[in-house]
Amino acid sequence: MNLLSVDDLAITFETQEGSVKAVDKVSFDVKKGEIFALVGESGCGKSTTALSLMRLIPEPGKITSGKILFEGKDLLNVSENEMYSIRGKQIGMIFQNPLDSLNPVYTVGQQVVEGLLIDNMPKQEAWQRAIDIFDDVKISDSTQRVNSFPHELSGGMRQRVMIGMMLSRNPKLLIADEPTTALDVTIQAQILELLKELREKYNTSILVITHDFGIVAEIADRVGVMYAGKMVEVGDVYKIFENPSHPYTKLLMKALPRITKNQGRLETIPGNVPNLAKPPTGCRFHPRCPFAIDVCSKSQPEFIEIEEGHLCACHRGEF
Amino acid sequence: MSIKKLYKEALRNKMFMVGLVLFLLIVIIAVFAGSIAPHSYKETDVTKALLAPSSEFPFGTDQYGRCIFSRVIFGSRIALAVGLVVVAVESVIGVALGLIAGYYGGKIDRIILFITDLTWAMPPLIMALAIVTMLGPSLNNVVIAIAVVSWAQFTRIVRTKTQAIKNMPFIEAARAFGESDFNIITRYILPNILSPIIVLTTLALPSAILSTTSLGFLGLGAQPPAPDWGKILSEGIDYIEIAPWISIFPGISIVLTVLGFNLIGEGLRDLLDPRLKV
Amino acid sequence: MSDMIEYTIKRLFTGIFVIFAVTALLFAIMQLMPGDAIQLIANPRVSPERIEELREAWGLNKPAYVQYFYWLSHVLKGDLGTSISTGQQVSVLIKARFPYTMLLTGLSLILQYIIAVPLGLITASNKNTRADGIMVVLTIILWSMPPFWLGILLMLVFGIWLKVLPISGYSGLSSLILPLMTMTLPSLASVFRLARSEVLEVLREKYVLTAYAKGLNRKRVLTFHVLRNALIPVTVMFFLSLPWLIGGSVIVESVFAWPGMGGLLWKAISNQDYPVVQGIIFIIAILTVISNILGDILSAFLDPRIRLEIKGDNL
Numbered sequence: 001m002n003l004l005s006v007d008d009l010a011i012t013f014e015t016q017e018g019s020v021k022a023v024d025k026v027s028f029d030v031k032k033g034e035i036f037a038l039v040g041e042s043g044c045g046k047s048t049t050a051l052s053l054m055r056l057i058p059e060p061g062k063i064t065s066g067k068i069l070f071e072g073k074d075l076l077n078v079s080e081n082e083m084y085s086i087r088g089k090q091i092g093m094i095f096q097n098p099l100d101s102l103n104p105v106y107t108v109g110q111q112v113v114e115g116l117l118i119d120n121m122p123k124q125e126a127w128q129r130a131i132d133i134f135d136d137v138k139i140s141d142s143t144q145r146v147n148s149f150p151h152e153l154s155g156g157m158r159q160r161v162m163i164g165m166m167l168s169r170n171p172k173l174l175i176a177d178e179p180t181t182a183l184d185v186t187i188q189a190q191i192l193e194l195l196k197e198l199r200e201k202y203n204t205s206i207l208v209i210t211h212d213f214g215i216v217a218e219i220a221d222r223v224g225v226m227y228a229g230k231m232v233e234v235g236d237v238y239k240i241f242e243n244p245s246h247p248y249t250k251l252l253m254k255a256l257p258r259i260t261k262n263q264g265r266l267e268t269i270p271g272n273v274p275n276l277a278k279p280p281t282g283c284r285f286h287p288r289c290p291f292a293i294d295v296c297s298k299s300q301p302e303f304i305e306i307e308e309g310h311l312c313a314c315h316r317g318e319f
Numbered sequence: 320m321s322i323k324k325l326y327k328e329a330l331r332n333k334m335f336m337v338g339l340v341l342f343l344l345i346v347i348i349a350v351f352a353g354s355i356a357p358h359s360y361k362e363t364d365v366t367k368a369l370l371a372p373s374s375e376f377p378f379g380t381d382q383y384g385r386c387i388f389s390r391v392i393f394g395s396r397i398a399l400a401v402g403l404v405v406v407a408v409e410s411v412i413g414v415a416l417g418l419i420a421g422y423y424g425g426k427i428d429r430i431i432l433f434i435t436d437l438t439w440a441m442p443p444l445i446m447a448l449a450i451v452t453m454l455g456p457s458l459n460n461v462v463i464a465i466a467v468v469s470w471a472q473f474t475r476i477v478r479t480k481t482q483a484i485k486n487m488p489f490i491e492a493a494r495a496f497g498e499s500d501f502n503i504i505t506r507y508i509l510p511n512i513l514s515p516i517i518v519l520t521t522l523a524l525p526s527a528i529l530s531t532t533s534l535g536f537l538g539l540g541a542q543p544p545a546p547d548w549g550k551i552l553s554e555g556i557d558y559i560e561i562a563p564w565i566s567i568f569p570g571i572s573i574v575l576t577v578l579g580f581n582l583i584g585e586g587l588r589d590l591l592d593p594r595l596k597v
Numbered sequence: 598m599s600d601m602i603e604y605t606i607k608r609l610f611t612g613i614f615v616i617f618a619v620t621a622l623l624f625a626i627m628q629l630m631p632g633d634a635i636q637l638i639a640n641p642r643v644s645p646e647r648i649e650e651l652r653e654a655w656g657l658n659k660p661a662y663v664q665y666f667y668w669l670s671h672v673l674k675g676d677l678g679t680s681i682s683t684g685q686q687v688s689v690l691i692k693a694r695f696p697y698t699m700l701l702t703g704l705s706l707i708l709q710y711i712i713a714v715p716l717g718l719i720t721a722s723n724k725n726t727r728a729d730g731i732m733v734v735l736t737i738i739l740w741s742m743p744p745f746w747l748g749i750l751l752m753l754v755f756g757i758w759l760k761v762l763p764i765s766g767y768s769g770l771s772s773l774i775l776p777l778m779t780m781t782l783p784s785l786a787s788v789f790r791l792a793r794s795e796v797l798e799v800l801r802e803k804y805v806l807t808a809y810a811k812g813l814n815r816k817r818v819l820t821f822h823v824l825r826n827a828l829i830p831v832t833v834m835f836f837l838s839l840p841w842l843i844g845g846s847v848i849v850e851s852v853f854a855w856p857g858m859g860g861l862l863w864k865a866i867s868n869q870d871y872p873v874v875q876g877i878i879f880i881i882a883i884l885t886v887i888s889n890i891l892g893d894i895l896s897a898f899l900d901p902r903i904r905l906e907i908k909g910d911n912l
Contacts, residue, residue, distance in 0.1 A: 051806075054809070054810055056806060056809055056810065080815075081814075084812055084813070084814045085812065086812075087809060087810055087811065087812040088810065088811040088812025088813075089812055092810065092811075093807075093810040095803055095806065095807065097803065100802065100803035100804065101803045101804055101806070101807045102804055102807065103804040103807075103808070103822055103825075103826070104804075104826070104900070104901065104902055105825055105826055105829075105899065105900060105901060111811075114811065114813070114821075115811040115812060115813075118811075118812050118813070149901040149902075149905075151901070151902055151905060152905070162807070165807075165811065166810070166811070169812070
């Protein structure tokens with residue numbers, strides 16, 4: 001059953017150079033209990049998509065069309081007041097850099113408790129719950145740590161706090177935007193392990209945003225590949241790894257950023273991410289695509305079902 | 320940013336354009352004061368004292384029968400000249416000290432920083448007042464006093480910016496090629512911190528003009544019969560009930576001049592260095 | 598907590614050092630002045646011998662550093678010397694004027710912040726609206742106004758045309774209104790600008806996004822997360838601006854004949870009355886140093902990151 005269903009979502013940024021279609025008719029589903037990964041280079045619109053699910057796109061971004069169905073309710077039609085009760089309670093979100101994302105002037109405990117108090121939990125109970133949740137995210141010495149300020153903790157520890165904070169109200173969906181990018185490789189593995197564990201424990205679906213196919217392989221059940229604001233391939237993680245169909249997906253997998261250690265930008269794919277103010281005609285990937293033929297620059301490819309549970313938008317998808 | 324793009328954005332920046340128009344207006348007035356002013360700024364005629372604005376005296380006359388309009392027109396020369404000289408002096412001192420402190424660091428840096436903090440520690444107007452009184456009231460001394468109390472903000476910002484770029488690869492490279500410190504500072508560092516300096520300079524101008532007129536108001540600026548805007552204004556206070564125009568018009572000129580520079584400065588900041596804090 | 602106490606003591610010591618440095622500097626500048634006070638007040642018919650005697654009496658024939666230490670040793674006993682032009686104790690003169698200046702500047706400071714900070718928060722969080730644009734332009738105009746002219750305008754409108762407020766001297770609280778407005782409006786503009794730009798800066802921070810993502814409503818995010826962080830530099834500015842305001846009081850007090858320290862300083866400067874000038878500048882230096890220290894301590898109190906730095910700082 002689908003917990004979240006994004007349908008033809010389009011997001012435009014009005015800039016001085018004209019309107020930029022950062023996200024263009026993107027559709028995907030996240031099922032109950034699954035980990036879905038959105039993967040792509042930086043600037044492909046994956047983070048914008050994630051923020052739009054919370055209706056938190058920064059100015060001057062605007063959702064121009066589409067639907068975001070969460071448990072059947074279109075989040076684009078609810079009032080801002082109702083969004084307050086969805087954010088944190090139904091959908092939680094963690095960000096790339098755990099230092100930036102915690103308020104430097106409050107203790108981490110205060111910041112966790114603050115969320116719990118929205119549900120009118122008594123203060124004492126909220127603090128106890130904060131300590132419990134710190135145990136859950138494996139922060140040792142939790143009774144002391146709740147009184148630490150963010151800058152007194154290590155990067156991995158801070159990300160644990162973020163995860164705990166966002167899970168503390170038992171949301172049905174957790175969005176993790178590049179949750180391990182700013183962390184050391186060893187810590188990365190621990191955090192991913194923790195996310196998998198917590199999914200079981202809290203029965204939460206997770207939407208992971210990443211540029212790293214290594215992370216996808218490690219935790220995702222299904223994956224959506226985005227390129228230049230478009231979804232190009234969606235499917236079960238095993239099927240995609242076994243049989244990557246879109247040329248971009250193939251190149252991404254070959255690029256393996258974890259080895260080259262290039263943060264975000266994958267220089268092994270020739271060419272650059274296109275300027276979305278003037279996107280290429282036809283398939284957006286065709287200027288960089290080694291398999292491009294005439295039709296690729298003329299018409300946009302539609303999704304084709306490669307096999308069950310595996311869609312690909314490519315004119316030459318049979319490859 | 321390319322010059323062309325900058326030019327285009329400048330045209331679009333309303334604040335900057337309004338400021339530029341005001342600035343050009345003041346400059347034209349100052350340059351052609353002799354032809355614009357209908358009367359002499361110093362000739363007195365007691366029979367025409369304290370006249371209200373009329374077609375002959377657009378801004379009225381003062382207690383000696385002098386034309387306020389002409390005095391205000393000629394006064395623009397004093398305000399502009401003093402403002403420009405003050406800013407030239409304080410920016411040269413401030414930027415030089417900032418570059419030295421930032422580039423060399425260590426003991427030199429600490430000494431300069433201490434002097435900067437010390438200058439910063441006292442209210443500038445009080446210090447300027449004290450200095451002008453000691454040196455005697457005159458325009459030259461006003462220039463010295465204001466420059467002495469206001470160079471520190473240049474030093475602070477230039478120092479931080481210099482520290483930020485002095486270890487960049489291109490500076491290291493220059494050093495490796497055996498460039499002298501002087502060359503590195505003037506040819507490599509200075510051009511790279513020009514934007515904040517330009518913004519600081521344009522924003523220092525209005526405050527220099529405000530300080531000049533403040534000292535003039537207290538009688539410490541250009542001595543009579545020179546048409547110092549601040550002085551004209553303060554002389555008017557005695558006649559405020561019967562001849563308010565004496566004080567009103569020089570005040571408007573000060574506001575428009577200072578506003579012009581402020582708008583240019585704000586506009587330039589938006590264009591060149593939007594996150595600079597002054 | 599003990600770190601904070603240690604830090605406070607350290608700051609106090611540097612503060613005392615700064616007071617010495619400023620007064621010494623001032624003393625040095627005074628020595629550069631051509632002629633001295635005796636020449637100024639003495640009648641040309643007074644014999645040169647008598648002038649010498651007077652110099653002896655005032656200690657003006659000693660070398661500058663001797664005079665400085667002489668002055669300093671008296672200051673430490675609470676004796677700021679005697680006014681050359683009136684013969685009164687400087688401390689008595691200042692004591693009579695001090696409360697008026699503090700009343701004016703203190704009230705002005707409080708007024709500025711309770712108006713400007715909420716205004717900055719509101720306009721910044723509604724950036725690019727018409728109200729925000731108007732406020733920005735208005736502040737630049739206020740900024741461009743010389744305070745003495747603003748004072749004269751207010752005087753004209755409220756004192757002379759509308760005749761609702763007294764325009765000079767001190768005759769009860771209504772006398773306070775015009776000087777207070779003159780002093781407050783231009784500074785209000787700068788505080789507003791600072792508050793606004795700080796709020797804008799904080800609004801760009803990731804933790805604001807986190808706060809929303811947690812489910813907090815806008816009001817809570819703005820007051821608890823945004824304002825709280827923006828207040829740190831604003832608080833520092835609050836304390837740093839006190840001496841600037843006192844500096845500005847020279848002008849405001851002379852426009853409105855307000856019986857405060859600024860007016861006294863102005864008169865003393867015109868009469869080259871050294872002891873009074875020195876006394877007042879000494880007081881202002883102390884006030885400056887105290888407010889700097891208060892600002893530093895308070896910002897450490899508000900910002901745990903600074904506290905951490907203090908802990909690690911073994912100067």
